[in-house]
Amino acid sequence: MTIADARPAGRPLSLAGRVRSSFRLWWLVAPAFAFFIVFFVVPVASLFALSLNPARPGMIAVTSHFTLANFILIFTHPLFYDAIFRSLGIAAVVAFAALILGYPLAYLIAKTEHPGRNTFLMILVLSSMQLDMVIRMYGLMVLMGDNGLINQMLKDAGLINHSLPLMYNMFGIVVGLVQVTLPFMVLSLIGIIRSVNPSLEEAARSLGASRRQAMMLIMLPLSMPGILAGTILVFALSVSSYVVPALMGGWQVFVLPIHIYQQIAQTGNWQLGAALAVVLFVTSLAVVAVYHFSAAKSSGGRT
Amino acid sequence: MRTESPTPFLFKLIAILALAVLLVPVIVVILAGLNAGNYLAFPPQGLSLRWVAAFLTSSIFLPAFGVSFLVAIIATLFATVLGTMAAIYLTRSESRLKHVLRGFFLLPIILPGIVLGLSLYVFYISANIGLARTLPGLIIGHVLVTCPFVIVTVTAALVTFDNSLEEAARSLGASPFTAFRLITLRIIGPAISASSIFAFIVSFGQFEVTLFLSTPNIQTLPIAMYVSLRYSFEPTAAAAGIFAILLVVTSMVVSAKLISLKRAFGT
Numbered sequence A: 001m002t003i004a005d006a007r008p009a010g011r012p013l014s015l016a017g018r019v020r021s022s023f024r025l026w027w028l029v030a031p032a033f034a035f036f037i038v039f040f041v042v043p044v045a046s047l048f049a050l051s052l053n054p055a056r057p058g059m060i061a062v063t064s065h066f067t068l069a070n071f072i073l074i075f076t077h078p079l080f081y082d083a084i085f086r087s088l089g090i091a092a093v094v095a096f097a098a099l100i101l102g103y104p105l106a107y108l109i110a111k112t113e114h115p116g117r118n119t120f121l122m123i124l125v126l127s128s129m130q131l132d133m134v135i136r137m138y139g140l141m142v143l144m145g146d147n148g149l150i151n152q153m154l155k156d157a158g159l160i161n162h163s164l165p166l167m168y169n170m171f172g173i174v175v176g177l178v179q180v181t182l183p184f185m186v187l188s189l190i191g192i193i194r195s196v197n198p199s200l201e202e203a204a205r206s207l208g209a210s211r212r213q214a215m216m217l218i219m220l221p222l223s224m225p226g227i228l229a230g231t232i233l234v235f236a237l238s239v240s241s242y243v244v245p246a247l248m249g250g251w252q253v254f255v256l257p258i259h260i261y262q263q264i265a266q267t268g269n270w271q272l273g274a275a276l277a278v279v280l281f282v283t284s285l286a287v288v289a290v291y292h293f294s295a296a297k298s299s300g301g302r303t
Numbered sequence B: 001m002r003t004e005s006p007t008p009f010l011f012k013l014i015a016i017l018a019l020a021v022l023l024v025p026v027i028v029v030i031l032a033g034l035n036a037g038n039y040l041a042f043p044p045q046g047l048s049l050r051w052v053a054a055f056l057t058s059s060i061f062l063p064a065f066g067v068s069f070l071v072a073i074i075a076t077l078f079a080t081v082l083g084t085m086a087a088i089y090l091t092r093s094e095s096r097l098k099h100v101l102r103g104f105f106l107l108p109i110i111l112p113g114i115v116l117g118l119s120l121y122v123f124y125i126s127a128n129i130g131l132a133r134t135l136p137g138l139i140i141g142h143v144l145v146t147c148p149f150v151i152v153t154v155t156a157a158l159v160t161f162d163n164s165l166e167e168a169a170r171s172l173g174a175s176p177f178t179a180f181r182l183i184t185l186r187i188i189g190p191a192i193s194a195s196s197i198f199a200f201i202v203s204f205g206q207f208e209v210t211l212f213l214s215t216p217n218i219q220t221l222p223i224a225m226y227v228s229l230r231y232s233f234e235p236t237a238a239a240a241g242i243f244a245i246l247l248v249v250t251s252m253v254v255s256a257k258l259i260s261l262k263r264a265f266g267t
Helices: A015-051 A069-076 A078-111 A115-130 A133-144 A149-156 A170-195 A198-206 A211-222 A224-239 A243-248 A256-267 A270-298 B009-034 B050-056 B061-092 B097-110 B113-127 B135-159 B163-171 B176-204 B221-229 B235-258 B261-265
Strands: none
Touching (some): A015 B061, A015 B113, A015 B135, A078 A170, A078 A224, A078 A256, A115 B009, A115 B235, A133 A149, A133 A170, A133 A243, A133 B009, A133 B221, A170 A224, A170 A243, A170 B009, A198 A211, A211 A224, A224 A270, A243 A256, A270 B113, B009 B235, B061 B097, B061 B235, B097 B135, B135 B176, B163 B176, B176 B235
């Protein structure tokens, strides 16, 4: 509904009038638009331009000498292209694990009708989503370190003699990323699960379907749009995370964001760092686009 | 007349596991900050406020907390004003461009944080506009990542707003601005407050965008904790974390009172 729609029928607004009223509103969006152009579009464009400059350690300014040398280096050097696959692989595992863990929790919240209990669960999920990631990684590191609480308890119980390597490896990164992305998965699923009419499930049950069958044949297919949205979101967040691989991987597991930081902060190779950043952005965008396209096809365009 | 619980047993089990994954790390931080010993062991060696006291006199974490707070307040202020104005345009304009514009305003949260931070840093240095390694430069980055949250929340509130209320005020002789201020702003006020709370929390906990924009002189709390975590599990950092956790939980409880969380996030 807009102001124009709400006008009494006796005073219809002409097309010209509507265009004029849209035009009169432009000043509302102008400040945000200008801000985004100057501090978002121009900076990202200059990063793309920098990635096309030949590598000159210590030099930051964008020059007019353009070359693809940085990208050729990235795609011919196993150190870098392995990192791309490692990043994608970790993100895929995280998206799957977050779905397995997140779906039942989302289901539980969606089916909790008691308003107080529902709000309580929502606040738990939202708070854990909004809480600073570094704080949560602190907690996970105290739990999962070589002398962490989990290893201590297992040793005290006499189950193991040597500490299990729970972090500073891929496993630690996956656990860390699942912790961070799980609320996004849950929130993507709650709405869609709630919108599935409960009588559909009941109908299936009354026609003799077992509970599992009703779940697998009714609930799961109907919540597909939420599953797709959630896995895409979790995947994108995982691929681009720096702080989780840095802390949980102990700078031992080289994923793309770690390479970017190293090239900039340690090597001072801004052009290569910028090129890696472009590769990170384009890769995650491409995977999301391909996934979205194929998923839209398989679910009959119901995304 | 329901004889079975709506959630299957296996689902309940996994849901509890999921809640544990979300909450146990947070509980560990709280215990580490309130622990009497030098490191967290299980069972804990007793509770004490020594690390909380250490945080309140810390020359690293207390100023970092202050910087985070200041940056978040200023970024929220700008994001709320810019975002609310843009949201009004996005719901009232009849221009076909508004859908494109809406997508455009969401881009900063789609772009990886580390890429956005790096872009701004490169831009500040190559444009030489005096923003590199400064507080305003950092705040600009935070406005970019918080603005989308304001736009989404306020747009959601405006879509359900009944414009005939404002029209009624107009027909009774109120000027457009008065009608907006007395009717629309009153009604969408809670959503604007909730959106600025989200913006504040997003900015307060922001790490990736800050990474390239902060300096040892302007360290936010997440950066200070990250730096200390590279070397040891500083219980003082956990004590600082307790304050951040309190801040986030309080904000979420307040925003649950302001808007329907179900409507804002559930659908």
